Amino acid sequence: MAGMKISAAESVVMEALWRHSPLTSEAIMGEVCEPNAWTEGTVKVLISRLLKKKAIGATAEGRRYLYSPLVSREAYVGSESQGLLDRLFDGRLAPLVAHFSDSDKLSDQDVADLKALIEKIGK
Amino acid sequence: MAGMKISAAESVVMEALWRHSPLTSEAIMGEVCEPNAWTEGTVKVLISRLLKKKAIGATAEGRRYLYSPLVSREAYVGSESQGLLDRLFDGRLAPLVAHFSDSDKLSDQDVADLKALIEKIGK
DNA sequence: TCGACTCGTTGACACTTGTCATCGATGAGA
DNA sequence: TCTCATCGATGACAAGTGTCAACGAGTCGA
Structure with missing residues (x-):
């Protein structure tokens, strides 16, 4: 379990969170969608895969989540x-x-x- | 087409050929099978994928091939x-x-x- | 309260990678 | 010549990746 690899696309999301966190998914999309020509759907999946890998964590803020890196x-x-x-x-x-x-x-x-x-x- | 990526397992075969070439598939297997716990079938596929990617080339020697790197x-x-x-x-x-x-x-x-x-x- | 919107979850699909076994041709020994 | 071993090609499959759309639950304004 120590070897949970962060893929290339996932690392783009990680970079956004390392620059500044916590962020909502909306804010993450604001930073990574255009530069990479990704749709919202793509980023949503990257976020949930990073959650599953425990590379990021989420805390509820109202009806959305705030995401933060768990890996430095x-x-x-x-x-x-x-x-x-x-x-x-x-x-x-x-x-x-x-x-x-x-x-x-x-x-x-x-x-x-x-x-x-x-x-x-x-x- | 310029961006044909050499994968991790494939790079093990490349390293063998960079150390010494040309080599027969038998010689390649001799170098990489045991250290990686690979069967012959695995190495055969790695070789043919590297051929398809043009990362290595082959010249016929009798009824077998001699493989050499095309990428330095x-x-x-x-x-x-x-x-x-x-x-x-x-x-x-x-x-x-x-x-x-x-x-x-x-x-x-x-x-x-x-x-x-x-x-x-x-x- | 009801509909519209939002956000996260899921399903989906093609492609790559790691891994292995089987097939078919071909050459060598009996 | 007939058979067997060998070698490369091919098929197969699970897992991971990149990419996107559709669904379902909850929320907010009207």
């Missing part, structure tokens, strides 16, 4: 990132960074950010 | 990594590294590797 973005981002690292880079971070540098995907800003970050970590 | 590991790793970065870190690398450092997932070795790497990039 930190936890989600952490497991996704760790998963990628484990699958593709032997669990280590440096090879991932090397990959981006090798393929010229790093802007000067990125390099500066990384440099500052490493300095801070190395302390 | 570099390209695969690149799109997977970029996808994660875009979805979760606004496309930037530093926040990802910061995430790992914030959650104490970096070993001394990792930090040293990163330091050396950044130094080299910064030139």
